[in-house]
Amino acid sequence: MKFSIIKSGILVAFLLGASTIAQAQEISAMQAPKVVSPEVASDNSVSFRIFSPSANEVTLNGSWMGFGEKLPLQKEENGVWSVTTDPLESSMYHYNFFIDGVSAIDPTNPEALRDGTRYASLLMVSGEGSDVFELNEVPHGSISKVWYESPSLDSYRRMYVYTPPGYDSGKESYPVLYLLHGAGGDEDAWSALGRANDILDNLIAEGKAKPMIIVMTNGNAWQTSTLRNVPGAAAPTRETYAKFQGQFEKSLVKDVVPYIEKNYRVKADKENRALAGLSMGGAHTITASTEYPGTFGYIGVFSSGIFDANADMAELEKKFTALKASGVSKYWVACGKDDFVMESNKRLLSILDKTGLEHEYHESEGGHTWANWRDYLVLFAPMLFI
Numbered sequence: 001m002k003f004s005i006i007k008s009g010i011l012v013a014f015l016l017g018a019s020t021i022a023q024a025q026e027i028s029a030m031q032a033p034k035v036v037s038p039e040v041a042s043d044n045s046v047s048f049r050i051f052s053p054s055a056n057e058v059t060l061n062g063s064w065m066g067f068g069e070k071l072p073l074q075k076e077e078n079g080v081w082s083v084t085t086d087p088l089e090s091s092m093y094h095y096n097f098f099i100d101g102v103s104a105i106d107p108t109n110p111e112a113l114r115d116g117t118r119y120a121s122l123l124m125v126s127g128e129g130s131d132v133f134e135l136n137e138v139p140h141g142s143i144s145k146v147w148y149e150s151p152s153l154d155s156y157r158r159m160y161v162y163t164p165p166g167y168d169s170g171k172e173s174y175p176v177l178y179l180l181h182g183a184g185g186d187e188d189a190w191s192a193l194g195r196a197n198d199i200l201d202n203l204i205a206e207g208k209a210k211p212m213i214i215v216m217t218n219g220n221a222w223q224t225s226t227l228r229n230v231p232g233a234a235a236p237t238r239e240t241y242a243k244f245q246g247q248f249e250k251s252l253v254k255d256v257v258p259y260i261e262k263n264y265r266v267k268a269d270k271e272n273r274a275l276a277g278l279s280m281g282g283a284h285t286i287t288a289s290t291e292y293p294g295t296f297g298y299i300g301v302f303s304s305g306i307f308d309a310n311a312d313m314a315e316l317e318k319k320f321t322a323l324k325a326s327g328v329s330k331y332w333v334a335c336g337k338d339d340f341v342m343e344s345n346k347r348l349l350s351i352l353d354k355t356g357l358e359h360e361y362h363e364s365e366g367g368h369t370w371a372n373w374r375d376y377l378v379l380f381a382p383m384l385f386i
Helices: 002-024 196-205 247-263 280-291 313-326 342-355 370-383
Strands: 046-051 058-062 080-084 091-099 102-104 112-115 118-125 142-150 155-163 176-180 213-216 223-225 273-278 298-302 330-336 360-364
Touching (some): 142 247, 176 247, 176 280, 273 370, 298 370
Parallel strands (some): 176 273, 330 360
Antiparallel strands (some): 046 080, 058 091, 091 118
């Protein structure tokens, strides 16, 4: 009798387990041909495939292609569409399918990226060009999602904080890089799309960069965190954006820096603080460094500049002169040759030249892309705190 009860219990447990498994697989329960995508060949050509039997047209756009350029896929009898690219250089890329004109990520690729409300699938073509972006067998730091009070913005906000390998088990104090995202992004951008934590893990392991803390904030003053607005606040329009100008920069200096220096083991002086940002974050970097001279000893401006063609250049010269007088160990500017912000970048370079603020300029190929911004971080990080 006892054996019968045990057998019945086992049967019930099995049926419950099977039910749980079925529920867990509900999202991927669609019956379809097995599809492998992306598939990187030994020559670095890449095959992309997607099952879409009722589609009339499927195309693909990847970050290795020109803006708006699309590669057509061919439909097979089983409803799978496919295409194979020419060999790609080893690097990190992203891509999207367009199914009858509608953008979609690759459903068989679990590596998805988000930039604000834009989504794409990740492609890593391994090799020398991608090593610094990859999750390698090296000591790893940690990323924490940290909530903090921002009296300047009257809100409770979130930032990501990277601490280097050994931070949790040690007593050493570290310098800090405050790293800012661009328009449309948020506090997640530099770790997800920028691979900042992997880049620093790899550079530190190779002895190319000093161990440092990286603080990745949300630069949208109307938000508390990813895609969440301050209660009662609407996202800005072109007409209302001006009212937010300078607010994030104030909160960075008055709220974020003090929070980090109170709650983390850091070297709390100008020579151990760096500030860098891309596009909008580059503009935030320019404003924060000139409005609060003497706060940051290292400054990096990526794909940015003086965006306002009608800016009061005489007033800006005064501010850059004060920044120069405060002492800057490194002022590094980088921009792509085809970047649409090149004129803004030139205005920044002009004022740096006019005020005699020593700086270094790096001009790369390409435009306003994460491929460039990741490379800029790889170049900039080894210059810091030396």
